[in-house]
Amino acid sequence: MSILVRPAALADAAAVTALLNEIDAIEIGRPETDLHTVESDLKHPGADLDRDSWLAFEGDRLVAYGLLWEDSGGERVDIDHYVLPDRQDAGQLVLAAMEARALEKARENGAGRAVVHLHLNVRPTLDTSLIRARGWSVVRRYHVLHRALDRARDQVPPWPPGVRLRSCTTEADRIRVHELYQASFAEHFDFQPRGYELWLHDVDAERLDWSLVWIAATEESGDVGFLMARDDREAMGWIRSIGVLREARGRGVAGLLLRHAFAAFAARGRDTVGLGVDTSNDTGAPALYARHGMTLHYAVDTWEAVLR
CATH class of the missing domain: 3.40.630.30 (Gcn5-related N-acetyltransferase (GNAT))
Known part of the structure; x- marks a missing residue:
């Protein structure tokens, strides 16, 4: 089935929360994402939802989500990226759009490059071989205790x-x-x-x-x-x-x-x-x-x- 990608809106917060909890259950064994956390993310002052958010649907099923924000005033850009394991194609569509937008944002700030950071579980639903092929690499590890x-x-x-x-x-x-x-x-x-x-x-x-x-x-x-x-x-x-x-x-x-x-x-x-x-x-x-x-x-x- 083909993939439809559109921007997110605050009204999509419940659907995004459900997707993230589905991914939580796969990655850490139980859902741990709260609706108010997603709502706060979607209200980030450094993100213009029309240009800096992405929802990927397979029919009515939300299969990937991305959010981008920049508050460095320079080259640093942050993104969130989530995808269900059986729709890596949708994840790649969203990631490509996010990379293009990150570079655009950095250039708007007068920077010649974009340095983009993404946090992923060490055993993510995203196929990391696909992002390594795009030039991504791990630079830090965090523990949730x-x-x-x-x-x-x-x-x-x-x-x-x-x-x-x-x-x-x-x-x-x-x-x-x-x-x-x-x-x-x-x-x-x-x-x-x-x-x-x-x-x-x-x-x-x-x-x-x-x-x-x-x-x-x-x-x-x-x-x-x-x-x-x-x-x-x-x-x-x-x-x-x-x-x-x-x-x-x-x-x-x-x-x-x-x-x-x-x-x-x-x-x-x-x-x-x-x-x-x-x-x-x-x-x-x-x-x-x-x-x-x-x-x-x-x-x-x-x-x-x-x-x-």
């Missing part, structure tokens, strides 16, 4: 003298978390600076429960770290990001923030918490998470193509 929670075991940890924790309750606190995020992640792989308004979209601020965002401070240095968590995923509680300024690392602040989040989720009745980590992270984060009982749920590769 998880940990069981227990209300009796996971209690709020005592904070040592001179260290304090506060919830993010005011606009000033949100601005401070943004500043801490930008500073603590500045040296991470693939980090792109984001202004406050774009960052608010990235963290889905309208839906975020800000009581699950905390700032850590010390008497001598003031605010030195933060943790952002969210409790709107059906599969598990989620720690979106945890960061500590370079000059304050090695003092146990990250571990305290992590245990505080475990306790908060356990108190809410959650039985599992998860997060993602760059396996090549040089801040010691993978070892920190392992010490606190987090284990591998699944792995994701960052694929890169340089288009000219």
Whole structure:
């Protein structure tokens, strides 16, 4: 049967969610994509849905989906790409269109090339031999970790003298978390600076429960770290990001923030918490998470193509 490709609209979010959950079941053993996550993606300010999204149909069956966005102002472009294993032809149609659009976007920014990144499960439904043939290669690996929670075991940890924790309750606190995020992640792989308004979209601020965002401070240095968590995923509680300024690392602040989040989720009745980590992270984060009982749920590769 022939393939029909058209742009996505916000009204397609439920169909896209169903496709992604079908792919989740194949790749990680169970569906873990929430409707609100897809809706947020489709509202990305760096994506024009008419030009930067693709739905591929076999009759009434959605078999592939792509979304492209750019907020670097330069050559870096990001894409999401999903395809059912029996319709690699549709996946190739979508990917070719995305590559052409990525190069167009980069050129609109005055760049001579597009550096495109795509995150894929290490055992994806996409046939990776097809994208290797197009010049794509793996440049990074991430692990999604998880940990069981227990209300009796996971209690709020005592904070040592001179260290304090506060919830993010005011606009000033949100601005401070943004500043801490930008500073603590500045040296991470693939980090792109984001202004406050774009960052608010990235963290889905309208839906975020800000009581699950905390700032850590010390008497001598003031605010030195933060943790952002969210409790709107059906599969598990989620720690979106945890960061500590370079000059304050090695003092146990990250571990305290992590245990505080475990306790908060356990108190809410959650039985599992998860997060993602760059396996090549040089801040010691993978070892920190392992010490606190987090284990591998699944792995994701960052694929890169340089288009000219």
